[in-house]
Amino acid sequence: MLDYETLKLIWWLLIGVLLLGFAVMDGHDMGVGVLLPFVGKNDMERRIIINTVGPHWDGNQVWFITAGGAIFAAWPLAYAAAFSGFYWAMLAVLWALFFRPVGFDYRSKVNNPTWRSAWDWGLFIGGAVPPLIFGVAFGNLLQGVPFHFEDNLMPVYTGSFWGLLNPFALLAGGVSLAMLTFHGANYLMIRTEGEIQERARKAALIFGSVMLLAFALAGVWVSLGIKGYVITSVVDPGALPNPLDKTVAIEAGAWLGNFARQPLLWAVPGAAFVGGLAALLFAWTRKPVLAFIGSAVAELGIIGTAGVALFPFIMPSSSDPRSSLTVWDSAASQMGLSVMFWAALIFTPIVIAYTSWAYKMMAGKITAAYIEANDRSAY
Amino acid sequence: MISETVVDLSRLQFAATAFYHFLFVPLTLGLSFLLAIMETVYVMTGKEIYRDMVKFWGKLFGINFALGVTTGITMEFQFGTNWAYYSHYVGDIFGAPLAIEGLMAFFLESTFIGLFFFGWDKLSRRQHLLVTYLTAIGSNLSAVWILIANGWMQNPVGSEFSYVTMRMEMTSFRDLVFNPAAQAKFVHTVSAGYVTGAIFVLGISSWYLLKGRHIEFAKRSFRIAAAFGFASALSVIVLGDESGYAVTEHQQTKLAAMEGMWKTEEAPASFTLFAIPDDARRANSAEIKIPYALGLIATRSTDKVVPGIDRLEARAAERIRQGMEAVQLLELMRAGKAGEDQKVRFEQVKDDLGYGLLLKKYTKDVSQATPDMIAQAARDSIPPVAPLFWTFRLMVLLGFSFAALLALSFWYSAKNTFQEKRWLLRWAVCFIPLPWIASAMGWFVAEFGRQPWTIYGVLPTQLSTSALSAGSLYGSLAGFLFFYTGLLAVEMYLMFKYARLGPASLGTGRYEGEASFQPAH
Numbered sequence: 001m002l003d004y005e006t007l008k009l010i011w012w013l014l015i016g017v018l019l020l021g022f023a024v025m026d027g028h029d030m031g032v033g034v035l036l037p038f039v040g041k042n043d044m045e046r047r048i049i050i051n052t053v054g055p056h057w058d059g060n061q062v063w064f065i066t067a068g069g070a071i072f073a074a075w076p077l078a079y080a081a082a083f084s085g086f087y088w089a090m091l092a093v094l095w096a097l098f099f100r101p102v103g104f105d106y107r108s109k110v111n112n113p114t115w116r117s118a119w120d121w122g123l124f125i126g127g128a129v130p131p132l133i134f135g136v137a138f139g140n141l142l143q144g145v146p147f148h149f150e151d152n153l154m155p156v157y158t159g160s161f162w163g164l165l166n167p168f169a170l171l172a173g174g175v176s177l178a179m180l181t182f183h184g185a186n187y188l189m190i191r192t193e194g195e196i197q198e199r200a201r202k203a204a205l206i207f208g209s210v211m212l213l214a215f216a217l218a219g220v221w222v223s224l225g226i227k228g229y230v231i232t233s234v235v236d237p238g239a240l241p242n243p244l245d246k247t248v249a250i251e252a253g254a255w256l257g258n259f260a261r262q263p264l265l266w267a268v269p270g271a272a273f274v275g276g277l278a279a280l281l282f283a284w285t286r287k288p289v290l291a292f293i294g295s296a297v298a299e300l301g302i303i304g305t306a307g308v309a310l311f312p313f314i315m316p317s318s319s320d321p322r323s324s325l326t327v328w329d330s331a332a333s334q335m336g337l338s339v340m341f342w343a344a345l346i347f348t349p350i351v352i353a354y355t356s357w358a359y360k361m362m363a364g365k366i367t368a369a370y371i372e373a374n375d376r377s378a379y
Numbered sequence: 380m381i382s383e384t385v386v387d388l389s390r391l392q393f394a395a396t397a398f399y400h401f402l403f404v405p406l407t408l409g410l411s412f413l414l415a416i417m418e419t420v421y422v423m424t425g426k427e428i429y430r431d432m433v434k435f436w437g438k439l440f441g442i443n444f445a446l447g448v449t450t451g452i453t454m455e456f457q458f459g460t461n462w463a464y465y466s467h468y469v470g471d472i473f474g475a476p477l478a479i480e481g482l483m484a485f486f487l488e489s490t491f492i493g494l495f496f497f498g499w500d501k502l503s504r505r506q507h508l509l510v511t512y513l514t515a516i517g518s519n520l521s522a523v524w525i526l527i528a529n530g531w532m533q534n535p536v537g538s539e540f541s542y543v544t545m546r547m548e549m550t551s552f553r554d555l556v557f558n559p560a561a562q563a564k565f566v567h568t569v570s571a572g573y574v575t576g577a578i579f580v581l582g583i584s585s586w587y588l589l590k591g592r593h594i595e596f597a598k599r600s601f602r603i604a605a606a607f608g609f610a611s612a613l614s615v616i617v618l619g620d621e622s623g624y625a626v627t628e629h630q631q632t633k634l635a636a637m638e639g640m641w642k643t644e645e646a647p648a649s650f651t652l653f654a655i656p657d658d659a660r661r662a663n664s665a666e667i668k669i670p671y672a673l674g675l676i677a678t679r680s681t682d683k684v685v686p687g688i689d690r691l692e693a694r695a696a697e698r699i700r701q702g703m704e705a706v707q708l709l710e711l712m713r714a715g716k717a718g719e720d721q722k723v724r725f726e727q728v729k730d731d732l733g734y735g736l737l738l739k740k741y742t743k744d745v746s747q748a749t750p751d752m753i754a755q756a757a758r759d760s761i762p763p764v765a766p767l768f769w770t771f772r773l774m775v776l777l778g779f780s781f782a783a784l785l786a787l788s789f790w791y792s793a794k795n796t797f798q799e800k801r802w803l804l805r806w807a808v809c810f811i812p813l814p815w816i817a818s819a820m821g822w823f824v825a826e827f828g829r830q831p832w833t834i835y836g837v838l839p840t841q842l843s844t845s846a847l848s849a850g851s852l853y854g855s856l857a858g859f860l861f862f863y864t865g866l867l868a869v870e871m872y873l874m875f876k877y878a879r880l881g882p883a884s885l886g887t888g889r890y891e892g893e894a895s896f897q898p899a900h
Contacts, residue, residue, distance in 0.1 A: 055496065056493055059491075061448075065485055074474070076467050080470065083458075083460045084846065095858065095862060102446065153545045154846060332471040332475075336548070336549045343479045343483070351490075354487075358493065361498060377499070378497070
């Protein structure tokens with residue numbers, strides 16, 4: 001068995017991998033959902049757009065579900081504190097997600113313009129709300145969340161839902177929404193042609209620029225206006241997790257501490273800019289596959305930047321800093337982490353292999369001719 | 380302290396969303412294998428009609444599956460949103476099968492279901508057949524993992540309490556996976572799903588036969604469903620009995636309540652076929668009993684005693700008193716005031732910690748618990764009898780009636796005379812909704828019967844919720860009811876629409892009634 005400290009670090013990385021998997025895979029589906037009502041001008045165009053993700057959205061959504069399950073299993077305290085604390089935000093994500101399976105599957109089963117248009121907007125909500133709220137959640141993590149643990153480790157959230165929607169958090173939500181929409185636009189360019197592809201390209205140029213500007217602005221805001229957290233007591237990373245067994249201070253500039261100590265880490269936000277700019281360039285020069293890879297790299301950079309800035313914190317507490325959750329004291333047991341590590345090591349490559357096969361079998365442009373030929377079975 | 384209202388509302392919300400989710404799961408489990416069987420016949424014989432069967436029943440499968448996915452996400456979120464203390468206390472064990480379910484089962488099922496629907500022209504016949512099987516295997520694997528998680532709630536093996544982390548921690552993954560409670564549950568649950576799928580196909584096919592529509596299509600579907608369903612119904616009953624045996628071993632309180640056994644009988648105990656249990660009076664009236672039967676079913680012996688409620692309550696009271704000590708020692712240890720002796724003593728009594736926590740319902744400071752409170756908590760350790768007594772019997776009755784329907788259908792399909800037996804066809808149509816009711820009853824017995832625990836003997840339901848306000852819960856419950864009612868209405872509308880159309884909805888030009896249907900343009 002690997003030692004406990006290493007396992008805790010590995011699981012921090014693996015949760016990051018799952019979140020990135022979500023952003024790259026489910027993210028482009030959601031981006032396509034956001035663009036659907038605007039890029040598709042009539043029923044045929046919208047059917048083309050929906051069918052670019054038709055065979056894959058369900059598998060892609062599992063990245064999200066698995067990430068949720070993995071947070072539960074690897075960081076039970078963080079799962080408990082975050083999901084119950086962000087109660088209404090989580091319900092909003094959940095209810096928005098309701099529209100996706102039914103939107104995809106039911107939309108074209110009835111030939112009525114009102115019915116179809118209603119589900120199109122359902123797919124828009126299902127694509128836009130989750131990334132927005134995830135961004136808002138990260139924005140709040142960076143500012144600290146008002147919660148504490150009682151003696152028996154019951155997490156108690158003392159803020160309000162509206163308190164989550166503060167200006168910085170909304171900016172972070174904007175970064176996240178623009179990021180996934182950009183990625184979705186790049187994907188749409190790969191799978192369509194003609195006017196739809198042109199409109200997708202325009203959307204990519206707009207959302208890619210918004211993403212980079214908002215990300216840069218958030219970076220400036222974090223370095224100048226947002227206080228970070230530091231652990232002030234001695235940490236034993238291999239110890240049994242107990243979040244109340246430490247002291248934490250709030251300090252200006254603390255979120256830049258990891259970058260100052262390890263200048264190599266600047267490569268992470270660097271990747272966001274390099275990937276984002278490259279993706280914009282490739283979208284501009286009509287090389288959609290490269291643009292898609294570029295926006296995936298940008299996602300890695302943006303999610304990674306938030307993770308590295310917070311490290312070792314996962315969920316800092318603004319109202320009772322010692323209740324803050326860190327990589328060291330939110331983890332599951334050594335055996336639990338070890339079992340899941342092996343499961344992830346075995347199954348993730350298998351999942352990636354058959355997902356690639358599925359994409360390969362369904363590759364090619366979706367056209368009006370395809371929809372007409374598969375009128376009864378296509379979405 | 381969390382108010383009783385919040386606990387009750389959290390339970391209500393969980394029950395509502397779980398029952399709702401389970402409207403869609405059994406059909407997915409069963410129909411996916413029926414599709415695989417139909418497609419196997421297609422690949423082997425090359426007859427187009429079998430491909431049409433896969434496509435048509437696949438369409439209904441898809442309508443159902445969409446809501447299964449939708450409502451499934453709720454289940455995963457809800458532990459964190461509404462059962463935060465539960466999530467913390469047992470996440471180390473309970474979370475692992477959920478995460479592995481995602482990695483191993485959901486990815487498989489969800490990736491290949493896309494190819495199942497859209498891959499007909501892009502894949503070779505054999506490739507498509509493989510895809511269909513992988514979808515079915517994926518759905519069934521997800522049942523394996525979720526029932527391992529649920530089996531652990533019923534019979535928490537392979538884990539131990541740690542006072543430093545203040546939670547249950549995994550000590551053996553093997554014990555968790557090979558938990559006998561989980562094994563029995565898995566086979567019982569998936570075979571119930573197969574019966575659901577079979578009766579669904581059987582019922583709708585019978586309706587076509589009664590209406591004289593799509594005769595060839597309906598006859599072939601009927602035959603496959605009857606054979607598959609008959610085999611499954613037998614296994615539900617045999618394995619349900621096995622599940623009952625597992626209950627005896629691990630949850631005597633559930634068994635005693637299910638059977639309305641107020642008093643311990645001498646071995647072998649009799650089985651109460653009918654009675655009117657009265658929870659207030661703690662006795663039954665109008666009993667009809669079969670001598671020896673329960674003892675034989677539950678203990679597989681003639682000399683082992685099945686303890687009744689009287690004995691179980693006395694035992695619980697004893698464990699509660701020991702648990703009081705465990706709770707007090709734990710509090711000392713958490714405050715850093717415990718000596719070595721006390722730590723050693725805690726290890727001796729910590730198996731009863733959960734019983735001590737039952738007192739938290741009555742007093743914040745468990746050391747101050749009065750004999751009255753202990754007696755009350757001991758009474759709480761037995762779930763209400765009447766609801767369990769009735770739902771269990773209704774489930775069993777339904778199970779046997781499905782077996783009868785499927786056995787007769789199988790018999791007449793072997794003799795190839797089923798299409799003339801209009802009584803049988805009518806029976807099959809009427810029975811379409813009943814497997815869902817039986818499944819719901821089964822889950823009721825499993826979950827309500829485990830009360831007052833979320834983790835049997837370890838964590839009381841009372842302590843498992845999140846620190847939320849009653850207002851938040853009223854709001855979320857209303858939201859769920861609103862969305863779920865709307866979605867169910869839409870689903871039923873489409874299900875009826877496509878079931879009525881039958882294979883005409885495929886637009887192949889081979890089935891009657893196609894002119895009236897123009898879905899797209």
